[in-house]
Amino acid sequence: MTKDKILKSNVLHSLVWRALNMILMYLTVPFLLLYLGDEYYGVWVTIYGLFVTIYFMDIGISLGLKNKLTEALTIKDYNLANIYISTAYLAIFFMSLFILAVGACFIFFFKMNQLFNIEIEESKMKLIILINLFLVVLSVSINIYKSLYMAIQKSYKNETALAIYQALIFLGIILLPYLIKKSLVLVSLIYGITNIAIGLIFTALFFYKNKHLKPKLKFFRRERMGEIMGLGINFFVIQLSLIIILSTDNIIITYFVNPESTTVYSIVYKIFQPFLILSSLIFTPLWTLFTDAYKTREIIWIKKTLFNLNILFIVLFVALILVGINIHWIIKIWIGKDYILPQALIIFMIAFILIRVYGDIYMTFLNGIGKIKLQMWLYLFGAIINIPLSILFVKYYGLGSSGVILATCLSLLGLAIFMPIQALKTIKKIN
DSSP, rough: OOHEEEEEEHHHHHHHHHHHHHHHHHHHHHHHHHHHHHHHHHHHHHHHHHHHHGGSSSSHHHHHHHHHEEEEEEEEOOHHHHHHHHHHHHHHHHHHHHHHHHHHHHHHSOOOHTTTTTOOOOOHHHHHHHHHHHHHHHHHTTTHHHHHHHTOOOTEEEHHHHHHHHHHHHHHHGGGTTTOOOOHHHHHHHHHHHHHHHHHHHHOOOOOOOOOOOOOOGGGOOOHHHHHHHHHHHHHHHHHHHHHHHHHHHHHHHHHTOHHHHHHHHHHHHHHHHHHHHHHHHHHHHHHHHHHHTTOOHHHHHHHHHHHHHHHHHHHHHHHHHHTTTTHHHHHHHSSSOOOOOOHHHHHHHHHHHHHHHHHHHHHHHHHHHOOOHHHHHHHHHHHHHHHHIIIIIIIIIIIIIHHHHHHHHHHHHHHHHOOOOOOHHHHTTO
16 A cells, blocks of 8 residues: 555544544533533643643653654564564553652642642542542553554554543543532543553554564563664653643643633633644654655655645644634534633634644654654753743733743744754755
């Protein structure tokens, strides 16, 4: 199958499952908002956003595995593929234990109710955070299956898993009011346990259908960790920086403003989130396809693909403007109530989507060929300036949640400027 056919197959399959996932996700929000209320929902969004970032704190092992496993499978070296898989699983297991220990210490020494700016008994708040920490860390090792499916050019399987996960979440949230009122503990258990169950099922399915690929202790090679971690450490810095840039938004709004403002911010973000999701449906399969194309020197295909992505970016710009103009009407239909939305929040959110997607067009190519040093430094710089800028705009300029997303835009702007330049220079060198 040609690369274009693989890409179309992955995108079309992913589109169906992601569409279902998005419908279920947007149906879940009103029910969850009604169940928790504005204040508790704001706290939950902050907690969920904070702990989802742990999935990216595997020192880039899963991303390093994706590249190296793709290379091994391209040359049909299944012994090497098994070595990469086994080494990655063991490394990520010990990394998970480390994250659990550090996270537990953080919870023990800091006051959680003050951090989340809510009047909940401290012991209860610590329990909620601890439950989320344990379930998410357990999921980190299990969710390596996503890299496996991407390496065999079946990234749409991850979208299938996500849609099933969201369907079970939706069902659980609907049933919650019949069990107990306003329980962040039960919400945490529903999200965490469901994620683990889906991960175990899809991991088992992968190895059942790919019997030549199995993680075994005998395949572990400490010296191979350097190959995975060589890119992995750089990816880890990128991921950690992205966590700081994107996942501190809710915490800053909750702490410096209030949880209700976090709810409004989250709703506006979710209105524009489908554009990031749709772009990821294209970029995810392209990552490994770029890896393969670079190895086989298919420069014409690379150029054509980047050109087509720029055409789609123009379509994205028009669509974002239309959504921005009609956002009040969209929220009214979706949530069933009116929210006061700062105009600046809408404008900066559109700018954020444009900056993020345009940078990702070229980063997908550069990630696939392992050229990530420049973006690592740009992400690191963005992470350093993000929190101070956010606090400056929120606290001293009184911009509220709008100031937070403005700081995010400025933190990511360098990537949208320098990634295209680096990508085009790289392509010229391999002509």
